[in-house]
Amino acid sequence: MSEPSSSNSETSDEIIVISRRAAPGEVDEAYETAVKNLDKFMSAAFVQAEEALDHSEVPVGCVFVHDGDIIGSGRNNVNESRDPTLHAEIVAITEIMNHCQTHDLDPAKIFAESTLYVNLEPCMMCASALQQLKIPRIFFGAVNDRFGGIFSVGNVFDYESDPPKMDIVRGFMGGKAVELLQRFYQNSNMRAPPEKRVVKVQNRETK
Amino acid sequence: MSEPSSSNSETSDEIIVISRRAAPGEVDEAYETAVKNLDKFMSAAFVQAEEALDHSEVPVGCVFVHDGDIIGSGRNNVNESRDPTLHAEIVAITEIMNHCQTHDLDPAKIFAESTLYVNLEPCMMCASALQQLKIPRIFFGAVNDRFGGIFSVGNVFDYESDPPKMDIVRGFMGGKAVELLQRFYQNSNMRAPPEKRVVKVQNRETK
Numbered sequence: 001m002s003e004p005s006s007s008n009s010e011t012s013d014e015i016i017v018i019s020r021r022a023a024p025g026e027v028d029e030a031y032e033t034a035v036k037n038l039d040k041f042m043s044a045a046f047v048q049a050e051e052a053l054d055h056s057e058v059p060v061g062c063v064f065v066h067d068g069d070i071i072g073s074g075r076n077n078v079n080e081s082r083d084p085t086l087h088a089e090i091v092a093i094t095e096i097m098n099h100c101q102t103h104d105l106d107p108a109k110i111f112a113e114s115t116l117y118v119n120l121e122p123c124m125m126c127a128s129a130l131q132q133l134k135i136p137r138i139f140f141g142a143v144n145d146r147f148g149g150i151f152s153v154g155n156v157f158d159y160e161s162d163p164p165k166m167d168i169v170r171g172f173m174g175g176k177a178v179e180l181l182q183r184f185y186q187n188s189n190m191r192a193p194p195e196k197r198v199v200k201v202q203n204r205e206t207k
Numbered sequence: 208m209s210e211p212s213s214s215n216s217e218t219s220d221e222i223i224v225i226s227r228r229a230a231p232g233e234v235d236e237a238y239e240t241a242v243k244n245l246d247k248f249m250s251a252a253f254v255q256a257e258e259a260l261d262h263s264e265v266p267v268g269c270v271f272v273h274d275g276d277i278i279g280s281g282r283n284n285v286n287e288s289r290d291p292t293l294h295a296e297i298v299a300i301t302e303i304m305n306h307c308q309t310h311d312l313d314p315a316k317i318f319a320e321s322t323l324y325v326n327l328e329p330c331m332m333c334a335s336a337l338q339q340l341k342i343p344r345i346f347f348g349a350v351n352d353r354f355g356g357i358f359s360v361g362n363v364f365d366y367e368s369d370p371p372k373m374d375i376v377r378g379f380m381g382g383k384a385v386e387l388l389q390r391f392y393q394n395s396n397m398r399a400p401p402e403k404r405v406v407k408v409q410n411r412e413t414k
Contacts (some may be wrong), residue, residue: 082314083304084339097290107289124366125339128332128356132291147367149335154361159331160354 015171018151021136022167031167033068034115034137041065041117042139042173048075048088049119049180055080056187059180062088062118064096064135066110072096088118089126093133111135119177121170124149127156137167141177220382225358225375228343238374240275241322241344248272248324249346249380255282255295256326256387262287263394266387269295269325271303271342273317279303295325296333300340318342326384328377331356334363337373344374348384 022028041063048061052075061075074091078084100107115137122130122140127149130138138150145152150168157163229235248270255268259282268282281298285291307314322344329337329347334356337345345357352359357375364370 081304082307084315084341085300085336093292097288100289108291123335123339124356124361125332125335128330128335129292132330132332134291149331149366153366154331159356159360 013171013173013175015169018168018170019157019165020167021165028167030113030115031137034065034139034167035169037065037068038117038139038172041070041115042119042141044070044073045117045119045141046173046176046180048073049177052076052088053180053184057184059177059184060088060118060120062092062116064092064111064114064116066114071099071110071114085125087123087126089116089122089130093129108134115139119173119180120144121148121150121152123147124154127154128159131156131159131163131166134164135166136164139169139172141170141172142174142181143170220378220380222376222378225377226364226373228372228374235374237320237322238344241272241346241374242376244272244275245324245346245379248277248322249326249348251277251280252324252326252348253380253383253387255280256384259283259295260387260391264391266384266391267295267325267327269299269323271299271318271321271323273321278306278317278321292332294330294333296323296329296337300336315341322346326380326387327351328355328357328359330354331361334361335366338363338366338370341371342373343371346376346379348377348379349381349388350377 022031044063045061048063049059050061052061053059057076057079059076061073063070063073065071072092072095074088074093074095076088077086077091096110097107099105100110111133112135114135116130116135117139119141121142121144122138123144124147140150143152147153150156156166229238251270252268255270256266257268259268260266264283264286266283268280270277270280272278279299279302281295281300281302283295284293284298303317304314306312307317318340319342321342323337323342324346326348328349328351329345330351331354347357350359354360357363363373
């Protein structure tokens with residue numbers, strides 16, 4: 001599966017606004033509220049990420065928030081399901097789709113009003129899905145410089161000729177995201193060939 | 208939703224090998240067999256695409272073939288489901304995943320031995336999913352220069368630092384794919400504002 005990198009821990013707690021929909025000085029209540037709730041909802045994403053780690057999955061978790069409530073959550077489920085596409089975001093999106101169908105809600109409207117909190121930068125597949133769902137606000141913790149599809153490897157604003165505007169903020173609790181990834185790879189390394197283990201340990205020490 | 212372009216009809220029946228896994232002169236039976244069956248399986252993909260068109264969906268359809276058999280097929284289901292991520296490939300992938308779970312097959316093995324036939328270049332989301340599933344062979348009809356994630360807007364080989372090798376061939380029945388897209392947009396245009404309709408008709412006439 002796609003293994004995210006954790007090589008950027010040194011900058012991962014620096015909160016950086018990558019993209020803003022509102023013009024400078026313009027009040028955007030949805031954005032302000034989303035920022036105020038960063039700690040609460042990113043922590044909820046981490047509960048999912050830690051559940052993933054407990055199941056020997058790459059520790060990625062997320063929540064989608066609509067009108068102040070979590071309407072869907074997900075954690076990486078790639079290994080257990082043997083489905084490399086079951087990333088946290090896809091799991092949560094499927095949950096929300098099912099909820100919308102059951103309650104006769106319009107998913108397009110719901111997604112277009114929702115905020116995503118996820119501990120790691122989404123990959124190309126998830127970033128493209130989020131773009132197609134017209135998610136207006138994405139907050140992620142650590143960057144994913146090997147597979148990140150928001151701005152690391154791929155840039156979500158290059159995906160189509162007329163991309164939707166998105167608020168994108170990175171860095172909040174990024175250090176914790178990297179620490180979880182390191183715990184995952186440390187455990188994985190115990191099963192790796194000895195020469196690979198040594199390389200990983202050296203990498204960590206030079207950070 | 209993401210509407211593919213049909214502006215490149217003039218080159219769409221030219222078969223072009225974008226990527227080959229085998230070295231020049233090397234025999235690759237799976238690839239040779241897949242090429243021999245292009246007409247049969249691309250036609251099956253078009254059956255799906257036409258079903259999409261019959262349901263007022265952007266006409267995209269695909270089949271995945273394993274050991275000479277179609278193991279999953281899908282067609283665009285975005286409008287009916289109100290889920291912008293239900294592209295033909297995602298529908299087929301879900302079907303194959305369910306089949307593997309029911310029959311206790313390893314999806315990783317199945318996908319890594321399968322060939323995808325699809326009438327339109329996959330978008331970024333689908334291309335990334337196909338890459339993560341390690342699909343070795345992809346044949347698509349028309350290029351999608353607004354949203355294509357294989358080589359048009361995004362290049363699948365840039366998605367990660369060590370991308371899997373893929374045979375990618377485009378152009379077979381591309382003209383038919385474009386013709387279906389034109390039928391879709393022609394019908395859609397009847398519901399569009401008159402000024403937009405005129406523009407579309409002009410575009411078609413200048414091709």
